[in-house]
Amino acid sequence: MKITLISSSLKVGGAERVMSIIANYWAARDWQITILTFDDGSQPPFYDLDKRIEHRCLGLKLRDGYGISAVSQNLRQIGMLKKAIVASRPQVVISFVNTTNILTLLACWRIDVPTIVCEHVYPAFGGLGKVTQFLQKWVYRRATLITVQTHSGLAFFPSSQGYETLVLPNPVALPESETIESQLHTDDRHLLAVGKLTHQKGFDLLIKAFAQVCDNHPEWTLTILGEGDMRAELEDLCVKLQLDDRIYMPGVVRNIDAHLRKADIFALSSRFEGFPVTLCEAMACGVPAIAADCLSGPREIVHNGVDGLLVVSDNVDALAVGLDLLMSDPDKRQYFSHYAPRVVERFGVEPVMAIWDGAIRQVSDRYSRK
DSSP states (O other): OEEEEEESOOSSSHHHHHHHHHHHHHHHTTOEEEEEESSOSSSOOSSOOOTTSEEEEOOOOOOOSOSHHHHHHHHHHHHHHHHHHHHHOOSEEEEESHHHHHHHHHHTTTOOSOEEEEOOSOGGGSOOOHHHHHHHHHHGGGOSEEEESSGGGGGGSOGGGTOOEEEOOOOBOOOSSSSOOOOTTSSOEEEEEESOSSGGGTHHHHHHHHHHHGGGOTTEEEEEEOOOTTHHHHHHHHHHTTOTTTEEEEEOOSOHHHHHHHOSEEEEOOSBOSOOHHHHHHHHTTOOEEEEOOBSSHHHHOOBTTTBEEEOTTOHHHHHHHHHHHHHOHHHHHHHHHHGGGHHHHHBHHHHHHHHHHHHHHHHHHHHTO
């Protein structure tokens, strides 16, 4: 099978992480995998790729806006993408993230190849302007298949309006060690969060919640891994709350596994999500998790009170109460730690890639009958 995968880049990010897992899995099966990215290749991929994968950086320079000049330039860039797709001679094209999906579908116009587009955030919070949303609704009908990460996303692309849609969650790759290092014989405790430092991830809420309870738990610190445009604001908030000596933001790290092995609690404070793979990864290696019950994702991952804790989203007080509960109760943490790894039975690489295999067969069979 020859698959061409398309993304804006292979920098750090959830969609990029998922694409690398999928690509490596298929390459290991001796499928011919080509990855096309829009960047110029000046930065190497953040995620490791199988040596058998062909990665081509197209150096596309897309412009925002809908003026004549911007549209003209973007049409030329779409033409370059089309040439690259044709040159890769795919049996199936798969693209990731809404804007890239739109460009890919336009580039695949009049190319006789099945195309799968993957949504990687709850569609209502895709960040698209009104014109681009209209374009998305129109052009997505040309997709052979649209994948959404949760069942709540199906409503945005109903079959009654001509969309072919499938729920396809992110695959969870086990960390290098499947168990966390015991912290039972140490006095320090670690609360961990991971994600881009953006409004979506709600780290301002997490910092404020931690501030409410940390005086009762002097042995606990909070580490937030990631980078983003809210760094300065979050650092100022830590200083204002006099917590800059107990909250650490080391930026983007490659050894997330090492941090997970030290974590006593994983916190997801997002205002909205697609399918938070970091939450699954934490649970997979037995870290007790607390997650905001936001749209969408956490409620389809966490069995509340069994393998993790769900709290009201976008609510500092609710998050603080949940944190205090877990930080105060080692038995509760141990209970969650026991059941959390079962998340891989639903979302591990093998069960999710089985869904992918079915999707590939579905779109291929449809084209073979044309």
